[in-house]
Amino acid sequence: MGRRYDAALPPLDEVGLVTRASQVVPERLRRPLRSPSFRRLALGKGISYLGDWLMVAVLVGWVYESTASIAQVATLMAIRLLPPIVGGSVAASLVDRLPRRRVLVWSELACAAAVAGALAGVVVGSRPIVFAFVGLCGLVGMVSTVAGNALIPMVVEAEELPAANAIHSVGQEAAMALGAVVGGITLAAGGATAGLAANLASYAIAVLFFVRISVVDERAEPKVARTRGGFASGLRYVLSRSTLAVVVGSFALLTLATGLVNATLPSFTSGLGLGASGYGFALAALAAGMIVGEALTGAAASRVDARWLAPGLGAMGCLFVAFAWSGSALAALALLAAFGVANGFAEVVMTTSIHQHAEGEYHGRVFGVGSTIWRTTMLGAVVAAPVVHAVASPSQAITIAAIVLFVGSLTVATTLRRRTAVPAHAAV
Numbered sequence: 435m436g437r438r439y440d441a442a443l444p445p446l447d448e449v450g451l452v453t454r455a456s457q458v459v460p461e462r463l464r465r466p467l468r469s470p471s472f473r474r475l476a477l478g479k480g481i482s483y484l485g486d487w488l489m490v491a492v493l494v495g496w497v498y499e500s501t502a503s504i505a506q507v508a509t510l511m512a513i514r515l516l517p518p519i520v521g522g523s524v525a526a527s528l529v530d531r532l533p534r535r536r537v538l539v540w541s542e543l544a545c546a547a548a549v550a551g552a553l554a555g556v557v558v559g560s561r562p563i564v565f566a567f568v569g570l571c572g573l574v575g576m577v578s579t580v581a582g583n584a585l586i587p588m589v590v591e592a593e594e595l596p597a598a599n600a601i602h603s604v605g606q607e608a609a610m611a612l613g614a615v616v617g618g619i620t621l622a623a624g625g626a627t628a629g630l631a632a633n634l635a636s637y638a639i640a641v642l643f644f645v646r647i648s649v650v651d652e653r654a655e656p657k658v659a660r661t662r663g664g665f666a667s668g669l670r671y672v673l674s675r676s677t678l679a680v681v682v683g684s685f686a687l688l689t690l691a692t693g694l695v696n697a698t699l700p701s702f703t704s705g706l707g708l709g710a711s712g713y714g715f716a717l718a719a720l721a722a723g724m725i726v727g728e729a730l731t732g733a734a735a736s737r738v739d740a741r742w743l744a745p746g747l748g749a750m751g752c753l754f755v756a757f758a759w760s761g762s763a764l765a766a767l768a769l770l771a772a773f774g775v776a777n778g779f780a781e782v783v784m785t786t787s788i789h790q791h792a793e794g795e796y797h798g799r800v801f802g803v804g805s806t807i808w809r810t811t812m813l814g815a816v817v818a819a820p821v822v823h824a825v826a827s828p829s830q831a832i833t834i835a836a837i838v839l840f841v842g843s844l845t846v847a848t849t850l851r852r853r854t855a856v857p858a859h860a861a862v
Contacts, residue, residue, distance in 0.1 A: 462732065462733050471646075475644070476601050478642075479602065483606050488613040490614075492625075493629075495618070514569075515812070518805065521574065521577055522805035523665040523806055525801070526580075526665040526802025529580050529584050529799070534649070545575050549630055584798045586602060589647065595789050599732065617629055667799060687845075689812040692812065693811065694815040695831075696815075699712070716767065719774065723773060724781070737790070739783075739787075747842040748843035755832075758836070788804070822834065
């Protein structure tokens with residue numbers, strides 16, 4: 435047990451943080467927080483994600499204010515989506531070859547440099563410069579995300595993985611919600627330069643946490659030879675293990691479905707009478723539900739079974755059908771929040787299943803391959819959305835997304851059998 439926890443006592447501020455958390459957080463969720471290294475990883479990633487979402491919020495506002503062009507805003511969002519697809523491939527090549535903490539720190543510093551470039555672009559009023567550096571930040575940020583995911587099993591015990599992944603995921607959802615709000619306030623109070631400067635500060639704070647992460651035997655010499663290879667090696671590894679192939683593939687169907695619904699939400703919520711604010715209300719309901727689902731899963735499960743994705747995807751499909759034909763704004767938001775609970779459950783199951791079924795020295799490649807596939811399917815759904823909307827109503831489009839989820843649920847239920855998981859810490 436002790437080898438994954440820092441030998442030295444944590445600073446008093448960290449002790450205070452855990453003491454306060456213990457008063458409101460269930461025991462199972464508290465266990466990973468006893469690891470100083472996990473606390474630093476979770477806090478650092480949460481702060482980094484907060485800065486990223488703040489940057490997105492202020493740049494969307496800055497672009498629209500300076501151009502009054504929806505096309506320019508769409509270009510910015512496309513630039514945010516496309517580079518991480520390449521970033522997943524880069525991460526697959528780097529994260530398993532180099533010490534993961536070092537990859538995490540250097541990728542965060544690279545993101546900070548890219549944001550500094552975007553800040554310079556804002557100062558001189560150049561959208562092309564801003565777009566170029568935002569794209570670079572998205573690419574390198576995916577490397578940081580994969581490195582963080584791969585580090586989790588190296589700083590907590592195997593039985594703590596569901597709770598650790600839940601805490602990590604809750605931090606992302608909370609950062610998304612808070613970052614959007616803070617970004618709007620920052621843009622109104624100090625402009626885009628203040629927002630980007632705040633993002634730079636978030637990276638600095640995150641790096642301070644990351645450099646203090648302690649991992650024992652992070653790069654054992656005998657394992658180095660097995661870590662050669664990049665995206666192609668990771669893809670072959672995933673395809674050679676049926677559980678990993680089904681987990682990654684079924685989650686690709688989930689991102690395909692949610693991408694289509696995300697593109698449909700503005701039209702659908704407007705039809706319910708929520709107007710232009712409907713999309714924001716819908717995302718808030720979804721994020722709140724995901725936080726609840728992730729926290730409940732982490733609090734309840736000491737180990738997960740990849741086959742749990744079958745009922746999770748099936749439940750999400752049913753909720754999408756009910757959401758599509760709800761006919762009421764209040765009912766629709768409640769159903770979307772319930773969908774978020776099921777989605778949060780699936781997120782924790784997916785991440786923990788990869789940790790449990792992939793050998794530790796392949797975690798970077800598996801998450802890199804998965805991230806590339808999931809981003810691609812989501813982007814594909816967004817691109818296909820106008821075609822779907824040309825022949826189907828918003829309710830029918832959401833029903834199509836539900837059918838995709840049912841296909842994923844059926845695939846998991848019919849292909850997965852009970853298997854012995856690979857030790858999650860094999861890379862250490």
